[in-house]
Amino acid sequence: MLHLYDSNIPSGNGYKVHLLLSHLRLPYHTTDLDLLTTPAETRLPAYLALNPNGRIPLIILDDATHTVLPESSAILYYLAKDTPYLPSTHLGVTQVLRWMFFEQFSHEQYVAGLRFATHWIGLENVSAETRERLQTRGQAALDTMEAHLEGKTFFVEEMYTIADIALFAYTQFAELVGFAVGGNVKAWLQRVREQEGYVTIKDDPSGKAPSMK
Amino acid sequence: MLHLYDSNIPSGNGYKVHLLLSHLRLPYHTTDLDLLTTPAETRLPAYLALNPNGRIPLIILDDATHTVLPESSAILYYLAKDTPYLPSTHLGVTQVLRWMFFEQFSHEQYVAGLRFATHWIGLENVSAETRERLQTRGQAALDTMEAHLEGKTFFVEEMYTIADIALFAYTQFAELVGFAVGGNVKAWLQRVREQEGYVTIKDDPSGKAPSMK
Numbered sequence: 001m002l003h004l005y006d007s008n009i010p011s012g013n014g015y016k017v018h019l020l021l022s023h024l025r026l027p028y029h030t031t032d033l034d035l036l037t038t039p040a041e042t043r044l045p046a047y048l049a050l051n052p053n054g055r056i057p058l059i060i061l062d063d064a065t066h067t068v069l070p071e072s073s074a075i076l077y078y079l080a081k082d083t084p085y086l087p088s089t090h091l092g093v094t095q096v097l098r099w100m101f102f103e104q105f106s107h108e109q110y111v112a113g114l115r116f117a118t119h120w121i122g123l124e125n126v127s128a129e130t131r132e133r134l135q136t137r138g139q140a141a142l143d144t145m146e147a148h149l150e151g152k153t154f155f156v157e158e159m160y161t162i163a164d165i166a167l168f169a170y171t172q173f174a175e176l177v178g179f180a181v182g183g184n185v186k187a188w189l190q191r192v193r194e195q196e197g198y199v200t201i202k203d204d205p206s207g208k209a210p211s212m213k
Numbered sequence: 214m215l216h217l218y219d220s221n222i223p224s225g226n227g228y229k230v231h232l233l234l235s236h237l238r239l240p241y242h243t244t245d246l247d248l249l250t251t252p253a254e255t256r257l258p259a260y261l262a263l264n265p266n267g268r269i270p271l272i273i274l275d276d277a278t279h280t281v282l283p284e285s286s287a288i289l290y291y292l293a294k295d296t297p298y299l300p301s302t303h304l305g306v307t308q309v310l311r312w313m314f315f316e317q318f319s320h321e322q323y324v325a326g327l328r329f330a331t332h333w334i335g336l337e338n339v340s341a342e343t344r345e346r347l348q349t350r351g352q353a354a355l356d357t358m359e360a361h362l363e364g365k366t367f368f369v370e371e372m373y374t375i376a377d378i379a380l381f382a383y384t385q386f387a388e389l390v391g392f393a394v395g396g397n398v399k400a401w402l403q404r405v406r407e408q409e410g411y412v413t414i415k416d417d418p419s420g421k422a423p424s425m426k
Contacts, residue, residue: 053315073314074308074311078303078304093290094282100314101285102284105318127342130342144266
């Protein structure tokens, strides 16, 4: 059976994989690594041997060689092939990847970064420079999404794909941490929540982050 | 004919596309946008209409609808399909994407960021906090590459792929801006330079960055 490594605090990147697996109704095991110990369990030698980058999520495939696959976006791509969550044309797949690369380079680090700073670090412990960087660049990414979604249902080819799953994971928290979220993005967030097999992100066991249930 | 939008200052992201197009011997036109004007030409309405994210590179395909495609990694994926620069198996493509997502999330912003700060902004104009962040996280990414390359020729399946092209673009500058680059990475950089059709990144017209020729 597929094995997913996630973290104890609710990671949007781990959630992306849970959400797709729920849509696909695929059974899997999960190991939640503790990120709040020192060192974090993702930095222990046993885990670094699986992923030298020391990050979650990571999956181990149920194949002959127990293939190890890190990087949430690559995991989504692997699992979505030949399913309704990825277009069948090369250009369609390319456009999905275009938005997934946008999410990793221009969106996640800022939107997820401000969420982490708000709930777990405490904004009072973050420099004005960092706060300004997270806010300005995160808002620019959200504005890019708002412009692109004008007149559209989903990000690519009017179908719900892993590009939507990747972008939903942290965008769902944007307004809670002070970003301005436009009407197109809000309507799109709601359309994602209405998809067959949708599940919410798990609650934070420490209670620092608000529940999304 | 394919049309590539690049910048006047030598962008590693623009260079990735030039390098693959050179390997593939595909003809194309280039428009270099001026990033040093205020506002930068990438922030003018005509360009934002092509890419609301306001970044280069971007290609316009030579198809019936003149399809617009931004994001360097998505462009590489689009162009490399069914060529020797992308594996033919689904798992092979996935492993290539895994390293390309690593490059965009964990590598580029830090290694390219320190290069930009060193040559164009001036390190004296960058806060100690930013400098520390770029140095620490960039070094971590380079160390991850060094560990992965142990005993390997290239990043995926012992073949030269767009994962190598994506990672080469900024790693070639790493030592010049003060990162420690290990023996595995140095030998790999040299193997990339020896590939058929290899071209160097263009010179900086302002002369601020050293030539790589």
